[in-house]
Amino acid sequence: MAGRRRRRLDLTTPGLLGLPLAWLVAFFLVPIGIVGAYSIDVFSIFPGKHPVTLAGWHDFVHSAVYLKLFWKSVRMSLIVSALVVLLAYPLAYYLALSGTKRKYILLLILIAPFLTSYLLRVLAWKVILGSNGVVNSLLYWLGLRSHDNPVSQLLYSRFAVMLVLVYVWLPFVALPIFVSLESLDQRLLEAAADLYASRWQAFRRVTLPLSVPGIIAAFLFVFIPTVGEFVTPSLVGGTSGYMYGNQISDLFGTGFPDWRTGSVLALFLLGVVAALTGVFARFLGMRQTAAR
Amino acid sequence: MKGEELIERRVSREDFLKLGAAAGAAGLIAGRAGAADAARSHLEKESGRLQVLDWPGYGNDGGQAMFAQYVKKYPQNKPQFTVMTNESDALAKMHAGLKPDLFRPYVGWVKYFATSGLVQPWDPKLITNFKDLNPLMVKAGQYQGKQWGIPADWGFDAILYRTDKVHPKADSWGLLFDERYKGKIAWFDDLGMLVMAGFYLGFKDPYKQTDAQLQRAQKLLISKKHVARTIWSSETSLDNDFAAGDLWIAYAWPNDWVIMKKKGLKVRYMHPKEGPISWVGMFMLGKGTPRPHLAHAYVDAWSSVKSAKWLEDNYGYGEANTKARPASSDLLRALQLTNPRAVAEPNAHFDRDIPRRAVYAKKWEEVKAA
Amino acid sequence: MDAAMSKSGRRLLRGLFGLVVVFLYAPIAILLVFSFNNSELPSFPLSGFTLTWYRQFVHDPELIGSLETSAIVAALSSVGAVVLGTLASIPLARRRFTGKAAASALLLSPLVVPYVVLGISLLLLFHAVGVPRTIMTVVIGHIVISLPYTLLVLIPRLEQIDVALEEAAYDLGANRVQTFRLIILPLILPAVVSAFLISFTTSFDEYAIASFVAGTRATFPLYLYGALRFPNRLPEVIAVAVVVMTVSLIVVVGAELGRRVAERRLEALAS
Numbered sequence: 047m048a049g050r051r052r053r054r055l056d057l058t059t060p061g062l063l064g065l066p067l068a069w070l071v072a073f074f075l076v077p078i079g080i081v082g083a084y085s086i087d088v089f090s091i092f093p094g095k096h097p098v099t100l101a102g103w104h105d106f107v108h109s110a111v112y113l114k115l116f117w118k119s120v121r122m123s124l125i126v127s128a129l130v131v132l133l134a135y136p137l138a139y140y141l142a143l144s145g146t147k148r149k150y151i152l153l154l155i156l157i158a159p160f161l162t163s164y165l166l167r168v169l170a171w172k173v174i175l176g177s178n179g180v181v182n183s184l185l186y187w188l189g190l191r192s193h194d195n196p197v198s199q200l201l202y203s204r205f206a207v208m209l210v211l212v213y214v215w216l217p218f219v220a221l222p223i224f225v226s227l228e229s230l231d232q233r234l235l236e237a238a239a240d241l242y243a244s245r246w247q248a249f250r251r252v253t254l255p256l257s258v259p260g261i262i263a264a265f266l267f268v269f270i271p272t273v274g275e276f277v278t279p280s281l282v283g284g285t286s287g288y289m290y291g292n293q294i295s296d297l298f299g300t301g302f303p304d305w306r307t308g309s310v311l312a313l314f315l316l317g318v319v320a321a322l323t324g325v326f327a328r329f330l331g332m333r334q335t336a337a338r
Numbered sequence: 339m340k341g342e343e344l345i346e347r348r349v350s351r352e353d354f355l356k357l358g359a360a361a362g363a364a365g366l367i368a369g370r371a372g373a374a375d376a377a378r379s380h381l382e383k384e385s386g387r388l389q390v391l392d393w394p395g396y397g398n399d400g401g402q403a404m405f406a407q408y409v410k411k412y413p414q415n416k417p418q419f420t421v422m423t424n425e426s427d428a429l430a431k432m433h434a435g436l437k438p439d440l441f442r443p444y445v446g447w448v449k450y451f452a453t454s455g456l457v458q459p460w461d462p463k464l465i466t467n468f469k470d471l472n473p474l475m476v477k478a479g480q481y482q483g484k485q486w487g488i489p490a491d492w493g494f495d496a497i498l499y500r501t502d503k504v505h506p507k508a509d510s511w512g513l514l515f516d517e518r519y520k521g522k523i524a525w526f527d528d529l530g531m532l533v534m535a536g537f538y539l540g541f542k543d544p545y546k547q548t549d550a551q552l553q554r555a556q557k558l559l560i561s562k563k564h565v566a567r568t569i570w571s572s573e574t575s576l577d578n579d580f581a582a583g584d585l586w587i588a589y590a591w592p593n594d595w596v597i598m599k600k601k602g603l604k605v606r607y608m609h610p611k612e613g614p615i616s617w618v619g620m621f622m623l624g625k626g627t628p629r630p631h632l633a634h635a636y637v638d639a640w641s642s643v644k645s646a647k648w649l650e651d652n653y654g655y656g657e658a659n660t661k662a663r664p665a666s667s668d669l670l671r672a673l674q675l676t677n678p679r680a681v682a683e684p685n686a687h688f689d690r691d692i693p694r695r696a697v698y699a700k701k702w703e704e705v706k707a708a
Numbered sequence: 709m710d711a712a713m714s715k716s717g718r719r720l721l722r723g724l725f726g727l728v729v730v731f732l733y734a735p736i737a738i739l740l741v742f743s744f745n746n747s748e749l750p751s752f753p754l755s756g757f758t759l760t761w762y763r764q765f766v767h768d769p770e771l772i773g774s775l776e777t778s779a780i781v782a783a784l785s786s787v788g789a790v791v792l793g794t795l796a797s798i799p800l801a802r803r804r805f806t807g808k809a810a811a812s813a814l815l816l817s818p819l820v821v822p823y824v825v826l827g828i829s830l831l832l833l834f835h836a837v838g839v840p841r842t843i844m845t846v847v848i849g850h851i852v853i854s855l856p857y858t859l860l861v862l863i864p865r866l867e868q869i870d871v872a873l874e875e876a877a878y879d880l881g882a883n884r885v886q887t888f889r890l891i892i893l894p895l896i897l898p899a900v901v902s903a904f905l906i907s908f909t910t911s912f913d914e915y916a917i918a919s920f921v922a923g924t925r926a927t928f929p930l931y932l933y934g935a936l937r938f939p940n941r942l943p944e945v946i947a948v949a950v951v952v953m954t955v956s957l958i959v960v961v962g963a964e965l966g967r968r969v970a971e972r973r974l975e976a977l978a979s
Contacts (some may be wrong), residue, residue: 058884059799063811066796066855070814073852077829080836089836091433115707137728140721143712152725154964159732161960163913165932166949170735172936173742173750173946178582180738183751196583198521202567217732235712245714253712266820274822277915281936284568285525285706291824293707298828298920299423302529302699303430305832312825323820394934399770420924434835582749 078316085309102306112293112311116318119290122204123273126211127265133212134220134264139253141220142227153224160217168281171210175200175282202284210278215271219264226260227253259330266326270319290315384629387418388636391428391441394421395653403648408639415632423571424528426699432456432624439627440636442490445478445618449691452481457622459484464634467641471658474682475618478690487620488637489658491649493673494686495530496614498580498590502604511538511610513587515562524579524588525563527571529695529702530615534589535559537612537687545692556701560708569706592672593654599668607672609686616681617689618658650675736953743947750942761947771948774931778912781843781927785850786907792851793858793903798892800859801866812859819856826852827920834921841923849917854907861906865899866892898970905963909956928952 083089085103087096106112137156141149159167174180177196185191200206230253238248276291283289290311297308388408395401397419402409409416420436422428425443429451432438443451451457462468462485468476471489479487497513499506503522506513511534514523525531535555536544547555567585570576577594579585581601588594595607621637623630639645646657650664656673664670674680681688692698713721746756765771799805800812818826830849834841869892877887893900915929922930935945 059803059805062795062799066792066815067811069792069851070818070855073830073833073848074818074826075814077833078825080832081825081829083836084832089832091430091835093433109704111704111707133728136721137725139712140718140725144718144721145710145712150968154961155729156725156732158957158961159736161909162736162953162956163929163932163949165913165915165929165936166739166953167735169932169936169945169949170739173942174735174738176579176582177584178749178751180750180752183753187752193583198584201584202579213731213735216728232712245712245717270820271822274824276824277933281933285563285566288706291822293703294824294828295919296703296706298430298831299427302696303426304696304700304703305430307700307703308828309832312828315822316825319820319822418924435838435840 078313081309081312084305085313087306091303091305102310105307106310106314112290115288115293116290116314119273119275122208122289123211123269123275126208126215126272127268129208129212130215130219130268131223131261131264133216135223135257135261138220138223138227138260142224142230143232143253153220156220157217160214164214165277167214168210168278171206171213172201172282175206177201201282202287204283204287206282206284207279207287207289210282211272211275214278215268219268222263222267223257223260226257226263230256262326262330266323270323273319274315380631384415384632386415386629388412388415388629388632389420389437389439389624390417390636391420391422391431391436391438393442394423396442397421403652404645405636405639407642407645408636411639412632412635415629417636429454429456437627438624439629440621440623440633442619442621443487444689445475445487445489445620446689446691448479448487448620448622449481450695451622452484452486456625457486458625458627459486460488460621460623460637461485461634462488464631465638465641467638467643467659470643470661471641472660472678474679474688475658478618478688479620487622488641490619490621490637490640491653491655491657492616492618492681493591493593493655494609494614494616494681495526495534495589495591497587497608497610498595498598498605499587499608500604501606503586506608509608509611511535511612513608513610514589515558515565516587517565519587520565521567522584522586523566524576524585524590525566525569526589527569527706529692529698530689531559531589531705532556532698532702533692534615537615540612544687545690546694547698552697552701556705559705563705563708591655592669595672596654596666596669613684614686615689616686618681739946739953740950742943743950745943748943750946761943762951765944765948765951768944770926771931771944774926774928777843777925778928781846781850781918782908782911785847785854785911786904788847788851789854789858789907790900790904793855793862794896794900796855797859797862797866798888801863802871815859816856818852823853823914823916827917830917831920841921843923843925843927845921845923846918846927849921850907850911850914853914853917854910857906857910858903861899861903862896865896869895895974898967898974902963902967905959909960912956 080089087099087102090096140146141153141156146152172179176182177198177200179201181200182191182196185197186193191197234252234256235248238252239245243251274291274294275289276295279287279289279292280295283292294308294311294315297304297311390397392401396404397417405417420431420438422431422441425447428441428443432441452459465488468488475489475492476485479485479489497511499513504513504519506516513519514525514534516523532547532552532555533544535558536547536551539551539554539558541547541551541555544551544555568576568579570579570588573591573594576585576588576590577597580588580590580594580598581603590607592607595605598605621640623633627633641657641659643659643661646659646662647664649655649657650662650669650673651666654669656675660678663675664673670676674685677685679685710718741754742750743761744757744759745754746758746760747754796811796815800808800815826849830845830852831841833839834845839845873891873895874887877891882890913929914927915933918927918930919933926934932945932948935941
């Protein structure tokens with residue numbers, strides 16, 4: 047009986063997995079390979095013969111410009127991710143551990159904005175931050191500031207980009223932290239209290255270490271999309287808020303099409319993100335085996 | 339299916355060339371009417387909607403008046419638009435398989451596209467309004483004796499600034515680098531910024547800079563980038579930020595000046611002593627288009643006095659049709675419409691082919707990235 | 709004594725929660741207010757009540773067209789993602805086989821790739837093989853990004869279902885398809901619906917990938933992005949914003965509550 051079932055299941059597994067895996071191979075793995083091909087001129091936007099060349103990669107490594115821009119984006123994105131996690135952690139902590147009966151409703155209130163349009167939430171900040179925007183016009187109206195002297199660095203600045211990114215990602219990040227805190231066995235905290243640990247000690251030695259996986263997941267979920275971000279900076283960033291993702295998108299869009307350099311930049315970004323994810327995944331895996 | 343399509347295209351191209359010759363001959367004997375009749379009989383054979391690749395704002399999203407006469411005449415072949423955000427976007431789209439019947443790059447790209455194998459020359463005889471077009475601009479649409487581009491809208495690149503806030507030391511492009519107005523200046527997102535920097539630095543031919551010159555121009559822009567609040571690519575967004583007071587100085591087009599004046603701002607449109615840059619849009623005909631006569635008819639509608647005046651009145655650009663005059667005297671002055679050589683030296687540097695465009699583009703992207 | 713937080717700590721955290729909720733909702737509320745404001749510029753003081761902007765957007769064929777396009781793209785891509793996700797989640801949740809870790813890593817990996825990279829890689833794929841860009845190319849891309857989300861919803865649900873139920877069905881002579889249709893599907897239906905909704909909202913809101921692979925028909929986010937750069941249409945866009953946000957909030961909250969109720973009921977039935 048068991049033998050018969052196993053044979054049957056052995057056939058179903060590839061049958062069921064085949065199509066989804068094929069989809070991702072065709073529209074995810076192969077395309078990334080094709081980006082690689084464009085980065086060395088195996089394929090090119092211009093028809094005709096092209097010798098295979100590493101010139102794109104050579105230029106990238108030797109031009110300080112791209113790496114500096116990448117570093118700037120990484121810094122901005124790190125600050126945003128850290129801020130978001132710092133803000134979201136106490137909220138998730140409150141929802142998961144305060145014993146409030148309405149925790150799922152409150153969680154939903156927190157997350158709901160994330161499920162509305164991203165662009166519209168950026169738009170809201172454009173309306174708020176401009177020289178004639180909500181903040182400034184309110185200041186004029188209240189007589190706190192004259193029309194000739196608006197707070198002008200609100201819009202089109204690195205600050206604007208980071209503020210909007212924090213706003214956009216905050217609701218989303220509360221979720222993984224909440225999940226990791228909620229699955230925490232509350233008896234551990236009670237045990238710590240029984241052993242005369244203060245709340246702060248219990249938090250530091252029990253809760254915090256156990257919620258590290260949630261924190262890391264949350265951090266990555268913000269860092270990865272924001273480090274490649276180009277939409278928000280193009281709308282509220284101006285000159286100083288220009289990011290690495292903007293350069294990629296510009297190389298494919300404006301100027302003279304330079305798909306080779308664009309492909310190099312995209313692959314580099316992908317490589318860094320993949321390495322980072324790999325390191326954290328391994329770290330989490332090790333922790334899990336150690337915990338067992 | 340594909341083979342059929344190919345044959346159809348080839349046939350229509352041959353037909354078209356023959357027709358060109360026939361129309362020329364017929365024109366000599368029977369005058370214009372004869373040629374028009376010949377064209378009309380061919381027009382009936384062309385089917386489907388006319389495929390137009392054009393900038394936003396020139397299709398059914400506001401530009402309807404420009405081709406209203408065409409739609410009236412050929413209701414069966416209404417234009418269908420694809421939006422191009424700039425020439426390189428159009429280039430990428432065409433390499434990716436888009437086959438527009440016609441599209442509209444700017445004058446600096448005429449030679450590039452003429453030699454790219456993506457377009458074919460026009461037959462001016464099929465465009466009745468052609469005779470009214472500015473000869474200087476018509477000439478700019480030619481390459482090796484053929485008419486590759488039909489001039490359409492035109493204007494200047496110069497500096498717009500608020501006279502109540504800004505007091506330039508000289509009428510110069512240098513105002514875009516003025517530290518006193520840091521955070522109130524807008525640059526333009528285009529490799530033309532390197533050409534402008536070349537004029538500012540006094541190079542002999544900024545369109546053909548040597549590596550060393552290009553390096554200098556790039557260095558200047560990078561060292562001054564911190565004064566620029568935005569690098570605009572959408573004109574309306576520039577206008578809004580300027581009107582809102584976020585910007586006082588901008589690399590701008592004449593109509594931006596007209597719009598700001600209308601909003602009651604005290605503004606001046608300054609022609610820098612190094613010379614403003616002038617430009618003109620050029621309709622180009624897709625190679626092997628199955629609808630060549632419809633494309634000619636479409637451009638003819640654009641080139642009429644009525645359309646040209648509408649463009650000047652509503653969009654604030656000049657139009658190559660020299661008979662059109664805008665209602666606004668401000669615009670008339672800004673564009674120097676009474677001077678048919680307004681776009682030429684010594685009044686302005688007429689935009690032209692940049693042989694090393696890809697290198698310029700890369701340098702400009704680096705400026706933004708730096 | 710509460711081991712997690714003191715009374716004052718709780719009060720502090722509740723205060724922080726309140727502040728964050730204000731931070732999250734104030735911009736949306738401001739949009740709401742200005743959508744009824746009788747002025748082209750969204751600035752204080754308010755200048756009067758109007759419904760002009762709502763009327764204007766209802767009569768803007770381009771805008772309505774883009775909403776339609778997005779609805780089609782979102783419907784097609786979420787059906788695709790849910791079908792693929794259901795197929796994949798069954799073996800991933802309930803079977804052991806070699807290469808399982810690799811398979812699930814691949815299926816989830818689009819989650820950790822910046823969209824700008826996904827967008828250009830699809831653009832280059834379609835360019836290299838000569839596929840013209842249409843709404844179908846957008847659908848293909850959106851299935852790639854929605855698929856992992858459907859797995860994240862479906863797998864935990866499938867893991868909760870007692871294997872004994874399935875075995876009982878086999879013992880009673882049901883074949884695989886019957887077992888799936890009569891036993892598993894009803895039990896995971898709430899999760900399927902919620903996977904569908906997540907995919908739908910993801911696709912409806914997606915700009916980055918669409919900006920690279922969309923053809924002539926603009927999706928709603930593409931239209932919005934264009935309109936954001938053309939601020940003369942700002943009030944109209946704000947009005948749309950309010951409608952879209954309200955509808956999506958209602959759908960999302962309603963679906964979440966519905967799923968909770970349905971799952972609780974199913975659990976009661978199953979036990």
